[in-house]
Amino acid sequence: MILDQLLILPLFLLFLILSILFKIFPFQSKLPPSPIALPIIGHFHLLGPLIHHSFQKLSLRYGPLFSLRLGSVPCIIASTPEYAKLLLKYNDLSFNSRLYNIAITRLTNNSSIVFGPYGPYWKFIRRLSTNELLGSHTMKNFLSLRESEYRRLLRVFASKSEAGEAVNVTNELLKLSNNVISKMMLGRAEDVMSVVRDVTRIVGEFNVSDYIWFCKHMDLQGFGKRIEDIHGRFDALMEKVIAEREELRKKKQNGERKDIGGGDQPRVKDFIDILLDFSEDESSEIKLTRVHIKSLISDFFIAGTDSIAITTEWALAELINHPEVMKRAREEIEDVVKSKRLVNETDAPNLPYIQAILKETFRLHPPLPLVSRECVQDCKIGNYVIPAKTLLFVNVWAIGRDPSCWENPLEFQPERFLNSDDLEKKNMGPIDVRGQHFQLLPFGSGTRLCPGLNLAMQELPTLLAAMIQCFDFKVVGKHDKLINDDEQDNIALVDMDERPGLTAPRAHDLVCVPVARFKEVTILDT
Template identity: 40%
Template sequence: MFYYLLFFVWFFTAFLVHYFIKTFLKPACQVHLPPSPPSLPLIGHLHLIGSVLPKSFQDLARHYGPLMQIRLGAATCVIASNAAVAKEIFKTQELNFSSRPEFGSSEYFIYRGSRFVTAQYGDYWRFMKKLCMTRLLAVPQLDKFTDIRDQEKVKLVESVMSCAKEGKLCDLSSEFTIYTNNTICRMAMSTRCSGSDNDAEEIKQLIKTCLALAGKLSVGDILGPLKIFDFSSTGKKLVGALKKYDRLVERIITEHEEKAVKGAVVERKDLMDILLEIYNDPAAEIRLSKNDIKSFLLDIFFAGTDTTSAAMQWAMGELINCPRAFNKLRDEINTVVGNNRLIKESDVQNLPYLRAVIRETLRLHPSAPLIIRECAEDCKVNGSIVKAKTRVLVNVYAVMRDPESWTNPDEFMPERFMESSKEKIGEHQMEFKGQNFRYLPFGSGRRGCPGASIAMLVMHAAVGALVQCFDWKVEDGDKVDLSPGSGFAAEMAHPLVCYPVKHMNLFN
């Protein structure tokens, strides 16, 4: 404790000296940096930030402009908050903002150097992105698993139906997480929550633990050099959880390799089969390591399980709170699908209002409300200089709720995404490819989310099925509490728990 105290006194003194020099001995000529609110010593702008970061940044942007500089303790970042500035970052100067910085939990990540999602823009990242687009997450690969997604959707409806028959509450947050986790596990590694090993269930718990611990460590960035002391042992816990994940996936890799050695016929290759094929290919453009494989699958679980589950919760919450939209969607499903079978993925193209509901949900509640990039070289954005190595956060939550871009931006109005709507960009209907810079639910450009297609497949079918088969009653009152969760996350502050009431039973 004496050495901790000594270090703290030294650090505090050094910081005050640095602050004094920077504040009172400024050179006459100053670089025109982005505007910034008045800050306090040590804590910077922490006193201006509430628990919901995207909302806090949006409120500050109203006063300090669409590009501003914020300091949270020892961490400084630049925040973009409207479509015009987002376009500068994602398109006009895309190459300069094509890398992502390491932050938070990076030093405790056992696959450091193998992460696709946070990899620097270079040969490895380009190879993995090409692999995603041409094989791993390409439409032909996703089409091979249509029956898997359909089976998991049926299991979701059956589970909710059992709650309806018993007249008990249904925790949709848990149901959706199981649904997305099983779907991704089966597509990635041909395993689900079944059998004695219960691999998918264990993966679900490990991912939940890792996300929670990584979130706590990301807050540690405000401590600067002090975070290396890991006062709460959160870093050690994260390493422990990741090592458990490593052992589990190593066993599944071994099982896949043994099947290949035995010459077993694989009817359809899952993601791990494809990755192992490249791992064993001496002529591959880039040789993958097993850590690369494990890390990529972990990124898939991180990006696809909780985020997709949260988006579906938001969709159901908004629909329950808006009976007009709920009934309009049900009428569309009844007209197109009928009442003698469950909605299928192939029906979605004929259900424009369902597509509009999901689009509007992602506008109001993006799965990644803050997209982080790193500036490679000094450049000018929105008239201000952004220094090299600066962290840049694009607040897509604010971009997609900007009253200059959207009519009644905080209202749930799926109709704005219908073909007849006047709320379009140019001559083109809204899309998910990130070229309409006021609508960026999956980012934009080279670093746009490669898993958007699978997320949309999973969401449309599940939300459509639960509207088709059930009415919903809120436990306390008539409205779902749509308060957002804290931190960087996109989930609800409170799990979505409701009474399902059978409207249609297609499993008699």
């Protein structure tokens, strides 16, 4: 009897330990294949600074759907269009939440449309953004604003060209996208480029405290201080802007407000006015607070500034490295505008090769290399059971370089999106970027499809076409490589290294001497 009791005690302890383990890591045995994990840190030791690169290397060994444990957090990584479609389309309801970490929680005050949890508030804000802030009518109202910024950028290049001086193209593209978003949001240009880049960088970094449960309240990497600094800088700026607009609204209640640029036309409402209107509407289904407004403004700056500038820079870098593609793009532009005027947004549908260049840029250099989600309910994927709270990463960057999806995947070939025979070989029809073709997902897919997609696809073709219509670019950055050419020696190639973060910008700024293609750039004044 005593022996039986002694045997029961260790069995009870074993049962207790197993119960705790299964509670922490439910369905562990039903997750996809996984490397051997280390105690406490899990698989963190397998990840380098460029996470999407590390995920791709692991997928070559463990398959198109594999699992990792980052600290105490279970994750699955998908690296093929088939799994992307299965997870983001057919199981959209199970994966309709976004990754939330310490940085996101603090910087967005839990009120973000980009990162916020799926629910009544998120659906209201999504509808507001799609219909009121980023709808076709609003985009049309701000057309002249975007065109004035395109011309401002080209005039900067023209002045540098005349002086034979180099220009930091990276900074100028960031300034343009910052100004467009800032004027649409706030009615004026506010320089938030540095803080936006700090946000995208810290949100994309792995913080140990987010993944190892007993480190949750420890600031082992100094993230806390950096987060508070970024939050303080942005919050102070937004508080100042909102307070000024509220004061102006009080003063203008009984008078008609004129357009930002003067003249007799009624002023186009910017986003902050629309948001303040909703915050004052007592009948609104969701009461917008000051915190909500700040968070939404932050969302638009983060999503609209970095991604548009990064995509344009990558596209221009590829064109500089592939002069034959640049030449064909110019020929297309000249066929459409006849070199008599500057290309504009209405020309974009008639520039299929420019569109193909952008798709090829999205394929090789997606602005968001990883589409991240969080599983909100237990979900069965084939023979696997994915437990709630598991993080999902769809490696868009790896899909774009998969030889089973693309011929010569590492080569920059915009023609692949124009050649119907090549697409048919891969069982592809015409491919767009709106989340329905899972081999190309620059804006995500499903419920969480980027609401700024329409704005991006209005700006990008026109901006890129205008730059290459008016200028050649001689690279002078210290990170260039030199090659030999039959016609010209020592042609500079732009380096194509990446920098870590939420987005995937080039590692080094693009510095060039712009060379005007017209003796007098009078085209900018037409």
